[in-house]
Amino acid sequence: MIKCRDVMDVMERIAPKRLAEDWDNPGLLVGSPDDEVRRILVCLDVREETAERAAAEDFQMIVAHHPVIFKGLKKLRTDLPDGRLLGALLRAGVAVFAAHTNLDSAEGGVNDVLAARIGLDPATVAPFGNADSLSESLGRVGKLPKPMVAKAFAEQVKKGLGAANIRFVSGGDHSVKKVGLCSGSGAEFIERAAFMGCDAYVTGDVRYHDAQRAAALGIHVIDAGHFATEQPVVEILAKRLAEEFGDKVEIVADDTARDFFEIL
Template identity: 60%
Template sequence: MVKCQVVMDAIERLAPKRLAEDWDNPGLLVGSFKQNVRRILVCLDVSDAVVEQAIACEADMIVAHHPLIFKGLKKIRTDLPLGARLQQLLKHDIAVAAAHTNLDIAVGGVNDVLATAIGLEKLSTFVITSQAEDGTVESLGRMGTLPAPMAVEDFARQVRDALPASHVRLVNAGKRAVRKVALCSGSGAEFIQKAAFMGADAYVTGDVKYHEAQQAVELGMHVIDAGHFATEFPVVEVLREKLSQELAEYDVEVIADRESTDFFQIM
């Protein structure tokens, strides 16, 4: 058993809250820092299915990537999805914490996990979010290189096979081989131009729209849209491992959500 505060301290070491974007809402969102925790469920989204898993496995805490609550609540309607979810969590005394953009930016976080999974090496910063006086630079997304140039079709298949994705969407900008790759997990289409200007042969992200794909082709850069879910879900198991290590001295079990799937299916 461990206090929730100890778990939050461990999360802070892995993904410091100071790294989070101003609009974000990481931290403890449901529950008390004083409550006891014996079992933690790590997940991407606090969905109804995840809450059911937490109840079934008698988890005392959920640690998610996406915050359950983003904006201030003026009412809690238990006949609506969020209110019903909150009611279940409070009824079963399950705390909920989130590490969102702070986990995206943190070393060893979502983007590093994605870069490693798809075979990138020599990682560097992409969208710089802060720079300390000692020269330490924090970045959203990553730049990296492949061991050898690849045809974009082969690289797209490599990305698909490395992630929990049934497919990827390839924006093919021509015969350009892929060696230098930029990426931003989740939803990063807003950085297509930046990736192109930084010399990326290909950009891996999710949630790309039609005109954003058109922009990439005009800039001569390939884009691989592997989906929001698939580019972020791999961090769940990694976060489980890291939390287990951080809490090794305590009598607490950390388990990962292995049941959730992408909301999108190809018919």
């Protein structure tokens, strides 16, 4: 048996809190560091069904990517979704820890897992860089082992992520060798990827005018969806936690979650 505190310590090594963006809310969000933990559920989102599963299957802790409390919480009304979810977690005695943008930026985190899944050569993958730091940042840039026709690369992304569908924005006739990426919602970095000389950029949550900008900049954009670009980290994170704790605790990766978007 371990305590929440032990998981928090290990997560601090895997995804140091200092890597989180200023606006983020990572860490232990529900429960106490002293809570005892025998079973941990690792998942992308804490949904109502996640809380129900945790209660039914005797999980004492959830480690999630998206923070269950994100913006300021001003009420705990159990007739509304947020309060209902938090109430269920508290009643079931389930603690919740979140590693969000710190897990995006961390080595071996969401973006590195994404880079591997879409076929970038791991030896070429480096942080995207930002104004403050070139060594740690949300996105990644890397190269394919061989140049690919843009739509063939898009197909490879779709297959690698097991995405039901992807959206492709053509930036012209050029093939793809250098690729920028940012898991989740990364359309804001399309320009940076273009200026860094990326042939293509992979992310989720791309909007119409982002696509327009990409086409004008001459960079292919592949919108593989917020869910599909992030879900692969769940299994990897569960494995890393299992390596750390051995048989002291049981760790389950949630493989039941599905994208909220369905393709009709």
